[in-house]
Amino acid sequence: MSSPSKILKKDRLASFLERLLQERQVFAPVRKGEVILIREIDSPSQAVLEYRNAKESPKSVLFPQRETLFRYRAEKGKAEVDIPSGREQGRVVFGIRPCDARGLLLLDKVFGGDCRDPYYADKRANTVVVSLGCANPNPACFCLSMGGGPCSAEGSDLLLLDVGDRYVAEAGSEKGTALLEDEAFEKVDEETVALAEKVKRESKASMKPVALKEKLEEQLERLFNDPVWKDLTESCLGCGICTYLCPTCHCFDLCDEAAGTTGERIRVWDSCQFPLFTQQASGFNPRPTVKERFRQRIMHKFSYLPETQAMPGCVGCGRCVTECPVNLDIREVVTSLSEGNAR
Amino acid sequence: MMENPYVPFLMRVEEILAETDDDNIKTFELSFVGKADEERFVYTPGQFAEISVFGKGEAPFGMASTPTSPGRLAFSVSKIGVVTGELHRMEKGDVVGVRGPLGNGYPLESFKGTNLVLVGGGFGFSTLRSLTNFILHDSNRKDYGELSVIYGARRPGLLLYKKDLEIWRERGDLRLHLTVDKSENGWQGHVGFVPDVARSVAPNPRNAYAVVCGPPAMIQFTLPVLKDLGFGHENIFLSLEMRMKCGIGKCGRCNVGSKYICSDGPVFSQQELSHLTTEAHG
Amino acid sequence: MRQLTTDIRSMARKLLQEKKVQVVIGFERGSMPLRSRPCFVRKEEEVDRLVWDGFCENTLAAYLPKRKEKTAIVAKGCDSRAVVELIKEKQVQRDQVILIGVPCRGMVDRSRVEARVTPGRILQAEEREDLLILKGSDFEEALSRSDFLHDSCKTCTHPNPVLHDLLAGESLDEKNQDSFSDIEIFDAMTPEERWSYLSKEVDKCIRCYACRNACPLCYCPECFVDASLPQWIGKSTDSSDTMIFHLMRAYHLAGRCVACGACERACPVGVDLRKLNRKLLKDVKDLFGYEAGLCLDEVSPLATFRPDDPEHFIVNP
């Protein structure tokens, strides 16, 4: 094992979280009614670590569904703009799944790059990601086929692997290594390392790979104008579930909310699946039906992002698979596209 | 580029000029409220900016002015939606927000020493006006070869920038071909569609670039004409339009294939576009 | 169940063979256990994709508006009621659609089943009469299917198609009148309690509009949430905007909602959309004596009036 690792006994987890909470905002899986969501916690007992995956992805911690960009006051002949102070408190995103941690890497690329997005980047710079490996991936999970894995540390500063009464904690970055300095962590022994390796092996083996022919990107380019899209998307209702729950989808809208002479410009999530997303003021819409919009979603994830960001816009978390009201399964869609024909 | 790319700076409305006889297109001349903003705003023809009407939102417009006349920016606005409707209600002295310059602009370096054919239709002419005035400026004219401008509108009353057109007509170093789809009010000029005019004018493709900007139908029929005349894909540039929001390649809506019109464009060579899978252009 | 599948397939095959329709919209096996999903069959040789089981929860009538082909649709009671409303609202032409009616014993709510067997993984699910047999990697369990039905199926009073051209299987007994006791109980709470309950529900909403898009009667070319001139409500998850969205979504379906429950089932975060929907179902019934989707000749309650309509709420100074 090359990365620094230690042991965190489960009975010492609460004290570790307690110390994190003293200095930073901690976001963790919590139970809300029947579902698990990633929310800010104020006590270690709120965190639920025996769970499959959260209903919503953790992207909202860094890219909230609604965010104020600036406030203004505008009157006849004058205007003032005020930007919310950029000082972001340190954050820990604790106990998210490895797929979601990896999803943040794509957001990093999109919101970083040549033109840095200060709202995302300021939060991100002060964020530590502690993920929790999956011993029991869901039937809908396919992280392995998207280049990640149920116990992949990619995108995590610290990866925890559950080996019974303790976690093995592997640091994936300096931020993670720094966390290992906490007194709750103990030196790792060989027996525990072997257990962790077993968890990794077994969880990987339990996953069914998505059958992808090699050159999905090329097939997609070739199939852009193919009638196959009509067949693939016929059952699509055109709602935004798949994009809103997705850990990598990041499209947004900017709008003004005014109250008299003051107001604010906000950023809100938007979805390429909505008809108005690309409709021009003239009424012309380059993506007028579900077919074009669904195609955009697939092309963006599996052709455009691999080309521009060297990473697909999908980490295989399976949310769109389980939550789609009509079970339009993205795994089947990519499989059939990679074969060059309809399912 | 600004430190926070989402926050506009302020500009004041100095002049409002009704361009068309139906009053649907007005040109707004804006001055910088802050001196520092003026210094930061270094642009080339073909770039655009997002104009904010506080409380209503933003919309993108190509600069119709040129960097050769500093201190002011001009934007032509067609009254069509929420923001543009509100802009049309504005008066001299009102303040708007501006973010920019955005996009890549026309490839002026490549154009140097070559002949240029600018083909524009309707509202899409605004950045070609900027390009034309830029080239015609005393300090630039010698850097470029022959300049032909083919510009059409549905009818004479809808031609933009009539004062510029008058001046250009008087100049010996520019060939101006105006056309309208339909004549009216004693129009003395040419009647016909832009692609047909392009064919009859038959600009020489040797050492030349063509720049096309206009409604989709015009582009669709002009490209084959340019091809017939001998213009290669790499020598034809287009300025594309799509619904935009952020203007910096993040919000995800204005892509043609893997490129964002706002940040990779809006100006693309036909060569570049031929590699893109897209529903949007031509 | 098997017999119904066989019946549906043979009806679909015949319709396609005789070129009476170009497409049959029905259900096929889904990609995961406990799921069936909409499918569109255009060729005879694909007819065997069609299935009928307790997971056919989607309201297929949502696919009918704007469809140009002649279409056959597998229709449960609620689907048929939606078709009736769509015909009345001139979104579907009666002679363009053939209804393959299927009496429905209610559909299984997979989230309830999954909650029951957590943390096990269900690998296979099948139905035998009234039993739901679940198999996992390390367990097998038989549940009584009627304990795991969707809420909307539990209160359904029209399990048989009210309009059909063909009928698969045999009609089931009609159920008792809906008592709306849930609404009466809720109404008995204080306004503050009701407000706080609904506010909490609505705060879960992520504005994905799946409820709207899954609804067979939500076919407006431009929904009020999308309108920009004027913009009626904001686009964010602001609590006031979201509450108004839900109130108005329900209100716009007043006298049109056929209680199919597609909206509740589509919601990924489990907003209790039933409360508002059922309040309006109850009011429409109590005030105007109307139940949507039962009869092609009945005028919709908000498209008509009676001079002696209730006006107990009018202020008389």
Place this chain on the structure above:
Amino acid sequence: MRRMAQSSTWEPKIVAFLCNWCSYAGADLAGTSRIQYPPNVRIIRLPCSGRVNPFFILSSLQKGVDGVLVSGCHPGECHYLTGNYSARRKFALLKSLLEFAGVEEGRVQFSWVSASEGVRFARLIGKVTARIKILGPSKKLVKTPARGPFHAAVND
């Protein structure tokens, strides 16, 4: 704190959507007849009570008015024959739905006032205003203005 300091001087803001052919004229008559009524209503004239889009009511509440009144012609007297009959069904459902959701009874009210009923109009406004005063400032459905440097001063 500010809310408490205000409470003694708080006056409700009420929007009244009035039919041009009856209630609006009734309001006019009340005015020209110099009949006193509370000054809390802001009148918006519409061609018919049937023109009232439910969003007019909800948007008003969202923007922070304390009460909404809709008034049209008495049943049978609609200038367009049946506009108020259709409206009556819509209003019945809307009012019931809002109250079911927990919006206070009386926050949204409906009435009929004819062009000759200046006195009735004044009494109506008195009654509506009194009811809304009892309810106090509206909070539910109000879209809370964003908090920030520019907002505190403006939203007083």
